[in-house]
Amino acid sequence: MSIRVYMDHGAGRSVDPRVLEAMKPYYTERFGNPASFHSEGFKTLEALNAARGSVAQLINADPSDIVFTSGATEANNLALLGAALRNRKKGSKVMRSAVEHISVINICKELFRDGFEVVECPVDETGVLDLAELERLVDDDTVLVTVMVANGEIGTLQPVRDAAELAHGHSALFHTDATAAAGQVPLDVKELGIDLMTLSSNDIYGPKGVGALYIRKGVRVKPHMIGGGQENGIRSGSENVPGIVGMGEAARLARQEMEAESKRLTALRDRLIEGVLAAIPESYLNGHPTERLPNNANIRFSYIEGEALILSLDDLGIQLSSGSACAAKTLEPSHTLLACGLKHEEAHGSLVFTLGKNNNLDQVEYVIRELPGVVERLRAMSPLTPEELR
């Protein structure tokens, strides 16, 4: 089977060929250490700073406020552990939404073990943060509030500007994980009032193993990676120059092409949702109907398991997730869907479509054509399926 319909961009993306071209010289030709006091070092230092500028531009930040990391997970570790531990005197409470990425949730657990009170702010059934509840929960003892820009699994966009304002009303720091959103929706850290923002390289078609944390000037964080004092003492370790150059180029391209690409993806997404819901009885859209990422469709099918769907679709050349790939190994139901009020069995029967550059309308139509048969077959085998759907 030569068909390959990869709709799992939330789990992993190809590197844009232009990004790879930009990276190549730094593997074999310009490989000096940016800390070295000679021409080879100066060249890579220059490349590092250019990349910093491009990443900064994507979110309207100052280049000096960008710290490169090994990925979004490390940026989240630096942001949350770093800000909470460094500003411990301010308070003992950390607040997060109920639908944060698994890394944010687990880092908050670590803060809890370290003596912080972790407060979870609920979301409504579409996954949108309950701002009234956040307002009630945030207080002067709150050191940090973290709410993602958008959930990569259900696609729901969050009211981060309002959440940041509520945090700042009590002098708490505001962190947002923009991993799933960057490159799809415009981000302006100044306009949104962000203190700390997590970015991932691969999620904007840059290489894996690179990320960045925006740290607003004046915000103090305790370094997470200790060593030679690179990245202004905030993140040690010899810089991954080719990776950082790649992330820079990816950010530059994202800034240029985001508007057109997001428009294209939105149309594909809407056709996909409409086509699947029309073709399959008892299928439902998870997340918000309109306030969602351009590339995300999360659809629930009653009476069947996501895992079985994934494997059957893989046989047809279609690659998808049944939840967050980052938590796939746990086999637990998605905490995001549970937070939206779904039952365990409902959460298990969901498919996550994350579209991207490699997808087109033909592929969407192929999925709309093939999926009903797969669902029907699986439902026929399920003891839960009611008679009229068999």
Place this chain on the structure above:
Amino acid sequence: MSIRVYMDHGAGRSVDPRVLEAMKPYYTERFGNPASFHSEGFKTLEALNAARGSVAQLINADPSDIVFTSGATEANNLALLGAALRNRKKGSKVMRSAVEHISVINICKELFRDGFEVVECPVDETGVLDLAELERLVDDDTVLVTVMVANGEIGTLQPVRDAAELAHGHSALFHTDATAAAGQVPLDVKELGIDLMTLSSNDIYGPKGVGALYIRKGVRVKPHMIGGGQENGIRSGSENVPGIVGMGEAARLARQEMEAESKRLTALRDRLIEGVLAAIPESYLNGHPTERLPNNANIRFSYIEGEALILSLDDLGIQLSSGSACAAKTLEPSHTLLACGLKHEEAHGSLVFTLGKNNNLDQVEYVIRELPGVVERLRAMSPLTPEELR
């Protein structure tokens, strides 16, 4: 000037073209997330495990004992913070040699701030660990001893097997940073009695931004990077598959080619040392005359500053370091040379030559030809130079 004599392999290396070839498909073709439950995920998971096997083979470890990280600095963070914090009940003392890498030293400072007693074990004037002193210092309250395999700056090889034995005599864990040594000298974690070993990808001609920590089965460490539970829960964050594949290929090549390449480098190194010492009065070899890395020559020139030497040589197309690139930005004298008993001004006048694949005898002869003139010119300008050397 088209001459380019890069002798700063300790600061940064080119990626072997064969390594880059092995990595490429994972950027643009095989980009699935290894945690995904579909064929694209299975393919990258397989690649990940193959790389784990290759890295394990380089040090005679079991593949399941290899944890991939974002580099040697992260591996050191995971090893030292992880082992000390996780095994705190065992004791409150951490021991390190006086010539460890800056990351190890700074991580130990963090452990000190966290309540551990950090004990520094001295070295002799050639940089070799004082084993008698280590024996005196290690006690039942010692939770961890860390001694590098070789110092990348002065090249001195350490008696890690003996040091490990002393640590184990008091049930302390033994960590070794093999960053500078791997790929140059044979390493066998079982034969050496290692509990934790840090490896760097770039130092074996793999990509930057990747490293690994060997963790002997049964040794418990607290995870440093918290998140989705990748790498068996020890190191979270979506895996940098192309980078890891690159490190795997680099390890495979290192294992095959190390013996011949180390022999070649040893000959170049010895010619370089002999040629420079013969041509330049008041020049001295730092480190051990024979127990040193095949690629390392560290030479001290009285009356002048390393920085000035570096810049003058750069004009001649020769790239070198005056100390550890990882600490270059601090402008402080090398703690390694100070630990060997050198005075501040002596430490400042040293050059570190780290040879590698790109170097050949012609380049070595070029350096031997050019260096005396540079030293002479700089000495002529130095007020410290005695009359007879002007």
